[in-house]
Amino acid sequence: MRMAGTGPEPVQDNPGTRRSLWLAYALLLVAGLGAILVNLAQVLDSKQLYLREADKANANLAYSIAQHAQESIKEADIVLSALVPLLERGETSADTIDQLLLTFKQRSPQLAGVFVYDAEGRWLHYTNPPPAADANNSDRAYFQHHRYSVSRDTEVNSPLRSRSTGEWILPVSRRFNDKEGRFAGVVLASIRVDHFREFYKHFDIGAQGSILITMNDGTIIYRRPEDVGGTGESMAGSYMFQYDLKRSPVGVGGSISTLDGVDRVYAYRALDQFPLVTAVSMSRQEVLAEWGRKAAMVGSLVAVLVLALIGVGGGLVARMRKRMAVAQSIAQENRELFHLANRDSLTGIANRRQFDQALQVEFHRAATVGSPLALVMIDVDYFKAYNDRYGHQAGDACLKAVSDVLRRFKVRAGDTVARYGGEEFTVLLPHTDLAGARLVAERIRQAVYERGLTHSDNPVGVVTVSVGAHSLVPNPDDRPEQLLEWADTALYRAKSGGRNRVCLLEPTS
Numbered sequence: 001m002r003m004a005g006t007g008p009e010p011v012q013d014n015p016g017t018r019r020s021l022w023l024a025y026a027l028l029l030v031a032g033l034g035a036i037l038v039n040l041a042q043v044l045d046s047k048q049l050y051l052r053e054a055d056k057a058n059a060n061l062a063y064s065i066a067q068h069a070q071e072s073i074k075e076a077d078i079v080l081s082a083l084v085p086l087l088e089r090g091e092t093s094a095d096t097i098d099q100l101l102l103t104f105k106q107r108s109p110q111l112a113g114v115f116v117y118d119a120e121g122r123w124l125h126y127t128n129p130p131p132a133a134d135a136n137n138s139d140r141a142y143f144q145h146h147r148y149s150v151s152r153d154t155e156v157n158s159p160l161r162s163r164s165t166g167e168w169i170l171p172v173s174r175r176f177n178d179k180e181g182r183f184a185g186v187v188l189a190s191i192r193v194d195h196f197r198e199f200y201k202h203f204d205i206g207a208q209g210s211i212l213i214t215m216n217d218g219t220i221i222y223r224r225p226e227d228v229g230g231t232g233e234s235m236a237g238s239y240m241f242q243y244d245l246k247r248s249p250v251g252v253g254g255s256i257s258t259l260d261g262v263d264r265v266y267a268y269r270a271l272d273q274f275p276l277v278t279a280v281s282m283s284r285q286e287v288l289a290e291w292g293r294k295a296a297m298v299g300s301l302v303a304v305l306v307l308a309l310i311g312v313g314g315g316l317v318a319r320m321r322k323r324m325a326v327a328q329s330i331a332q333e334n335r336e337l338f339h340l341a342n343r344d345s346l347t348g349i350a351n352r353r354q355f356d357q358a359l360q361v362e363f364h365r366a367a368t369v370g371s372p373l374a375l376v377m378i379d380v381d382y383f384k385a386y387n388d389r390y391g392h393q394a395g396d397a398c399l400k401a402v403s404d405v406l407r408r409f410k411v412r413a414g415d416t417v418a419r420y421g422g423e424e425f426t427v428l429l430p431h432t433d434l435a436g437a438r439l440v441a442e443r444i445r446q447a448v449y450e451r452g453l454t455h456s457d458n459p460v461g462v463v464t465v466s467v468g469a470h471s472l473v474p475n476p477d478d479r480p481e482q483l484l485e486w487a488d489t490a491l492y493r494a495k496s497g498g499r500n501r502v503c504l505l506e507p508t509s
């Protein structure tokens, strides 16, 4: 049997509301994470942009200093090309050649000097006086090369200290022959290493950047800055010489310098016509300094936005939760009120008020669909005597026991069991005809009897009930009270018929 009316549904069990809350949390999480990820992607992208820009700037500068070096060597070579035929023909006077050498030197300020050595290395002609009367340059590498190589090509050798001025020079030289084609000596135009220093100082490469020109074996001609890697030192062990140049004569790269330990991005270029390499680099830290500042700024802005999002969103969700909690407690109060208003406080089953409502509803439903509605009325026998003998509290316990019997008496969903008043109970049975009502009534009477509650003033020795029942198919004009009256009359007959029995009123019409 159903206890009539179960009251409002609890809010917390509403899966839709719980889903909305989870959705709100998920949206907050996705929005926050999304903002962070998009920002991260942009920040990383802009880092690559800064590095690419640095590569471009380095490559352009490496190209331009390579051009400069090439032009400087070519200019020296023009001097050599002019001198070699004159020396080989042997028709020009020594004075004229001396004069020519001076003119060449004056016209090309990058030249430290111009020199002619004979087949033994002795100084024949020179723009700068020899360090000693018997000066001899046959020990120089360029001299050795020309003496043993028949090639008449221009030779650029590793930088060395000038014997005439003591400064660092880059030797550019050629061999000349005698009329029989034998080695007759060497012409040398030496380029001042300072020439490169003066040119390179104009470029802005940051505080830790570097500009470099080397021989292709890694011997440094000039490096800016000059704190490490001086002229003549080798950087053959650097990443650029070990790997980059072996792969390609032109390129960009990044590595930690073997000279000063600074992490740099660089561009390099091997010269087309001479065995030289130029390279320009910038410190990675300096290249990325501005990016770092911007990234930190954008990052903090995003952090503030995400925090605001979490703050506002979290606040909204918290308000949602609060509202749900309020709704929940209201629902709880409603349930309690419903309970108070509709439940009998002693037995916990439906009270008279709820029974009356159920009767109205079921009566009209039965009238509408034309189905039978039965009412069973139960009254405890000799209950006054029970109270008198065992006391009022025992009487209450007896009523609870009877209601327990009725409560456990499952008949059908939709039935209503109620305390009608005092020691009187009712059971309303929709869709139940007279035969069904009789069956239920008899079972109830039997169950109470079998419960076996001692009652000395009852002739059978235990608590019993008298039951009156009636069933009808209501007409739309009938009143619910009629069913009550008939059931009550039947109950009266059961009482007057000797109690502990069931009585039904047969339909009068």
Ligand SMILES: Nc1nc2c(ncn2[C@@H]2O[C@H](COP(=O)(O)OP(=O)(O)OP(=O)(O)O)[C@@H](O)[C@H]2O)c(=O)[nH]1
Pocket (backbone or CB within 6 Å): 346, 379, 380, 381, 382, 383, 384, 385, 387, 391, 392, 393, 394, 395, 396, 399, 421, 422, 423, 495, 499
């Ligand atoms: N303990 C207790 N007694 C109640 C309660 N409600 C009604 N009563 C008592 O139930 C008794 C009903 O007595 P009567 O109407 O004379 O009927 P009866 O003694 O049962 O006799 P019959 O019904 O004719 O068998 C009265 O003494 C009421 O005081 C209740 O909630 N608790």
